[in-house]
Amino acid sequence: MNLRFTKMHGLGNDFMVIDGISQSLPENGLPFPEDEIRRLGSRHFGVGFDQMLIVQPAQGGEADFRYRILNADGSEVSQCGNGARCFARFVREQGLTDKNEVVVETAAGQMTLSLTEDDQVTVNMGAPRWAPQDIPMAATEEADSYFLVSGTQAWEVGAVGLGNPHCTLLVENVDTAPVETAGPLLESHEQFPERVNVGFMQVVSRTEVRLRVYERGAGETLACGSGACAAVVIGQRRGLLDQQVTVHLPGGSLQIEYAGTGGIRMTGPASRVYDGTIEVDTD
Numbered sequence: 001m002n003l004r005f006t007k008m009h010g011l012g013n014d015f016m017v018i019d020g021i022s023q024s025l026p027e028n029g030l031p032f033p034e035d036e037i038r039r040l041g042s043r044h045f046g047v048g049f050d051q052m053l054i055v056q057p058a059q060g061g062e063a064d065f066r067y068r069i070l071n072a073d074g075s076e077v078s079q080c081g082n083g084a085r086c087f088a089r090f091v092r093e094q095g096l097t098d099k100n101e102v103v104v105e106t107a108a109g110q111m112t113l114s115l116t117e118d119d120q121v122t123v124n125m126g127a128p129r130w131a132p133q134d135i136p137m138a139a140t141e142e143a144d145s146y147f148l149v150s151g152t153q154a155w156e157v158g159a160v161g162l163g164n165p166h167c168t169l170l171v172e173n174v175d176t177a178p179v180e181t182a183g184p185l186l187e188s189h190e191q192f193p194e195r196v197n198v199g200f201m202q203v204v205s206r207t208e209v210r211l212r213v214y215e216r217g218a219g220e221t222l223a224c225g226s227g228a229c230a231a232v233v234i235g236q237r238r239g240l241l242d243q244q245v246t247v248h249l250p251g252g253s254l255q256i257e258y259a260g261t262g263g264i265r266m267t268g269p270a271s272r273v274y275d276g277t278i279e280v281d282t283d
């Protein structure tokens, strides 16, 4: 069987997007087994992506759609900020909706996505969850920062749940931050039972930061939307940042706004790269 897909990206965080509304998928909603997702995610042996996104009909309530997110290592997760913007553009361009405001359900709950006239997408990412059990993280009580120890190394991080787990370290300069070495150690640190996305944030001013993210299940990406939201609310909690912050990532910039209550708003672009077809083994 042939399956159509669209390659998209949000600031270089790239996705293989599959329309599971106009194409029929297996009963579990997943067109590929985990090892095949890993192969397709490979930049040498497959399509190459950070995450695969699967668009499905909503299961109920007031949502317009449901979408599922799979990391390049095949693990299924509940939140993806850049993916949400690409998802919104995808359902409009595929003609699956004519709405400019789309409500989508994910395993993390409902989100509202708004397509703006200047071709940007704003996502209400929901409220930050600080309680350790909601991140989830092993810690006796909620704190502004936590010390994580691994062997002879220790790091001070802020941690927050946004439907997926994040921790963020403050660094002097993101260009020289130990992303390739500390990233994997912290991603699977024992205090994060579901692993964690690891952000390295350089505060430039109260309204501007630079950020690199070592993503759970994907390694360092050119941008991480939920990581940008996490870094901003962690910086705000420490009194370092204002309500509106521009986050510069290797792939480009996002605008993040959080007033201390309600949801975090993230605004940025979403781009289509190409449409393709792939043969799926149905045996």
Ligand SMILES: N[C@@H](CCC[C@H](N)C(=O)O)C(=O)O
Pocket: 013, 050, 051, 071, 077, 078, 079, 080, 081, 082, 083, 164, 165, 197, 215, 216, 217, 218, 221, 223, 224, 225, 226, 227
């Ligand atoms: N790139 C994403 C986050 C994707 C999921 C993440 N790797 C996880 O495992 O939680 C974003 O833009 O938020």
